[in-house]
Amino acid sequence: MSFWEDFLPKILEGWVLTVEILVLAIPLGVILAIALAIARVYGNKPISLLAAGIVGLFRGFPLIVTLLIIFFALPKVGIYFPPFESAVLGFILCTGAYQSEYVRGAIQSIDVGQSLAAQTLGMSKLKEVAHIILPQALRRALPGVSNEIIYLILYSSLASYLGVEEIFAIARHFNSLQFRPIEIFLTAGLIYASMATVATTVFRIIENKLRIPGLEATH
Amino acid sequence: MPNENVVLKVENIYKNYGNNEVLKGVSFEVNSGEIKIICGPSGSGKSTLLRCLNLLTRPDKGHVWLEAEEVTNPTTNINKVRQKIGFVFQEFNLFNHLTALRNVSIGLEVVKGMKKNEARQIALRELRRVGLEEHAHKYPAELSGGQKQRVAIARALAMNPVIMFYDEPTSALDPQLIGEVLDVMKKLAKEKLTSLVVTHEMGFAQSVADEIMFIADGKILERGPPRELFWNPKHEMAKLFFKRIAELYRREGQ
Numbered sequence: 432m433s434f435w436e437d438f439l440p441k442i443l444e445g446w447v448l449t450v451e452i453l454v455l456a457i458p459l460g461v462i463l464a465i466a467l468a469i470a471r472v473y474g475n476k477p478i479s480l481l482a483a484g485i486v487g488l489f490r491g492f493p494l495i496v497t498l499l500i501i502f503f504a505l506p507k508v509g510i511y512f513p514p515f516e517s518a519v520l521g522f523i524l525c526t527g528a529y530q531s532e533y534v535r536g537a538i539q540s541i542d543v544g545q546s547l548a549a550q551t552l553g554m555s556k557l558k559e560v561a562h563i564i565l566p567q568a569l570r571r572a573l574p575g576v577s578n579e580i581i582y583l584i585l586y587s588s589l590a591s592y593l594g595v596e597e598i599f600a601i602a603r604h605f606n607s608l609q610f611r612p613i614e615i616f617l618t619a620g621l622i623y624a625s626m627a628t629v630a631t632t633v634f635r636i637i638e639n640k641l642r643i644p645g646l647e648a649t650h
Numbered sequence: 651m652p653n654e655n656v657v658l659k660v661e662n663i664y665k666n667y668g669n670n671e672v673l674k675g676v677s678f679e680v681n682s683g684e685i686k687i688i689c690g691p692s693g694s695g696k697s698t699l700l701r702c703l704n705l706l707t708r709p710d711k712g713h714v715w716l717e718a719e720e721v722t723n724p725t726t727n728i729n730k731v732r733q734k735i736g737f738v739f740q741e742f743n744l745f746n747h748l749t750a751l752r753n754v755s756i757g758l759e760v761v762k763g764m765k766k767n768e769a770r771q772i773a774l775r776e777l778r779r780v781g782l783e784e785h786a787h788k789y790p791a792e793l794s795g796g797q798k799q800r801v802a803i804a805r806a807l808a809m810n811p812v813i814m815f816y817d818e819p820t821s822a823l824d825p826q827l828i829g830e831v832l833d834v835m836k837k838l839a840k841e842k843l844t845s846l847v848v849t850h851e852m853g854f855a856q857s858v859a860d861e862i863m864f865i866a867d868g869k870i871l872e873r874g875p876p877r878e879l880f881w882n883p884k885h886e887m888a889k890l891f892f893k894r895i896a897e898l899y900r901r902e903g904q
Contacts, residue, residue: 547706548802551737552757552809552839562760567747608788624757645791 438615439581445601446622452515452587452597456522457580461528464576465565468534473560482531487590495589497521502593518525518590526583533575537568570641577634581627590622600620655681656715656842657813663702663712665695672751672866674686680813683842687855687876690865691891699739699746699865700815703846704735717812722827733761735779736806740821742798745789749775750801751786755807762809776804780834782903796827800834805837814838842866852895864888 470482489497500515512520541564549559569576591600602619606612658680672695673694679684686697702709705728707719714721744753755775764772774804777783780800781891790798806814816835820828832854839845839858849855855862856876862878865874865884872885880896883889 515770518795544739544741548739548743548745548805550706551704551732551735552805553731553733553761554757555729560759562756563745565749567745572749643747644789644793646789648655 433612434609434614438508438618439644442598442601442618442622443606444597445598446514446594447536448515449587449590449626452519452522452590452595453584454626455519456583456587459519459523459554460526460580460583461576462529463523464530464534465569465630467527467531468538471531471535472509485524486531489524489569490532494521494525495592497525498589503577513617514590514593514595518587518593518595518649522583522587522590525586526579528538529582530576530579533572534568536574536575537570538564540571567646570643570646573638577630580634581630584626584630585623588619590635654718654761654808657684657714657717659701659713660703661713661715663709663714665698665707665709671868673702675706675712676865676868676870677712678851678863678873680846681716681845682844684860685839685845685858686789687847687862688846688865689850689862689891689899692872694866695868696865697817700737700817700848701859702848704732704737711845726736729761731867733757734812735804736809736811738799738806738814738819739779740818742790742802743799743824744793744798744805748789749786750782750788750790750797750804753790753801754805757805757809757829768851770851771806776808777801777856778806779807781830794827795823796830799823799831803831803834803838813843814843814845814847816845816849818848818850820851821865845901850895852876852892852899856880864891866891 442459467482467486470478471486472479474482492500498521501512502514502519506536545563545567546559554562567578587597588599590597591603594600598619602615606615609615659681660679663673663676663746669870672891676699678686688699690696693823698707701707702883703714703721709722716731716734719726719727719731745756748756749868751770751773754776755766755769756770758772759766774783774786777786780803782797782800782804785797786792793801793840803819819835823831828851832851835845835854836846836858847859859876862876862879863870863874864885864887866887872879872883872888879888880892883892
């Protein structure tokens with residue numbers, strides 16, 4: 432069996448696992464980011480501080496440290512996650528923390544007059560945030576958020592350190608057996624690059640679809 | 651229980667910001683169908699007063715009633731009260747992500763729980779009332795300042811308020827755009843829509859107002875019919891103020 436006949440199907444299996452990680456981590460990370468940002472801006476003191484603490488922690492830890500804590504340290508206190516789940520959880524926390532800073536900044540950049548106008552119509556805070564503030568803030572946050580998601584696609588390769596058989600794990604494994612680093616790591620790199628390109632294109636389409644005159648995203 | 655002809659009753663409102671006493675006991679009433687004007691030097695607490703009346707800012711002391719309901723009562727549902735007060739801001743504050751039509755209909759949908767189609771019909775009717783039906787599909791950034799303010803008025807009208815508050819509605823507009831907004835306001839005044847207007851537009855005041863209240867130093871220093879107050883103010887500060895306004899008018903050739 433030639434090298435490529437052996438390698439390509441295996442790395443495709445790894446790609447499927449990477450996609451599975453991302454399909455979970457991206458939307459849940461975005462939801463966490465929005466929740467953290469709302470908690471920080473609108474929460475009472477304890478809630479706001481808690482959210483700030485979570486953001487500070489997971490932006491402060493190197494991602495690999497977060498992953499190792501979830502996978503190796505948590506079982507010591509009786510909390511066990513399998514490798515795949517550990518990786519997904521770590522990615523959600525990390526990307527959620529980073530993205531939340533963009534969302535928070537965007538919420539705070541919305542002119543106070545928007546809130547006053549919502550209040551004078553008789554909107555509750557919840558309605559105001561849902562119908563007036565977030566639709567504007569999320570548009571502004573989109574470029575930053577999409578950048579973070581592209582980073583997430585690339586750093587999903589760290590799941591290999593927990594034994595998740597995704598693209599990079601397969602690549603390392605093959606290289607240790609066959610030592611053909613040029614073919615192996617270039618292929619892996621190109622797969623990540625193509626995913627990042629697809630994501631960039633998708634975000635550009637979303638940005639264009641959501642574009643409103645006078646409400647252009649701040650870069 | 652206030653007189654049932656009284657739409658808004660304001661009693662002894664006080665408001666401090668730190669050591670700065672902005673309002674020092676303001677009282678007045680607005681009867682159904684009346685147009686009352688508040689004017690005075692900048693920094694005299696006019697905007698703060700309006701915001702105290704619908705609790706965008708909570709007054710330190712004093713009471714406000716809207717019809718039979720005490721607005722300042724802590725148990726009052728303020729969101730319900732605010733639906734009955736149309737509020738027009740100096741800076742328009744249109745929702746930037748919504749078309750003119752949706753700006754007008756969103757309160758009906760989100761606050762009053764109206765069906766989308768019904769809200770749309772009312773919104774179109776209100777936009778027609780301010781002469782902007784053909785601009786319904788435009789976003790705020792695509793409208794002129796005067797058009798924005800007319801949409802803001804339509805947005806307030808759509809909620810079917812019992813009173814309109816205007817907070818310097820023409821102060822942020824280029825001079826050539828002021829007229830179209832004042833025309834709409836005059837039309838509404840002629841329809842006897844009860845209104846409380848903070849403005850320095852004395853032409854508007856003279857043509858529609860029932861009373862002008864001159865506020866300075868946190869108090870109503872003088873009040874009366876527009877002509878009387880404008881041409882024959884008693885208080886020194888009022889004399890100075892209206893003289894300046896008159897000079898401004900002459901300069902602008904009005």
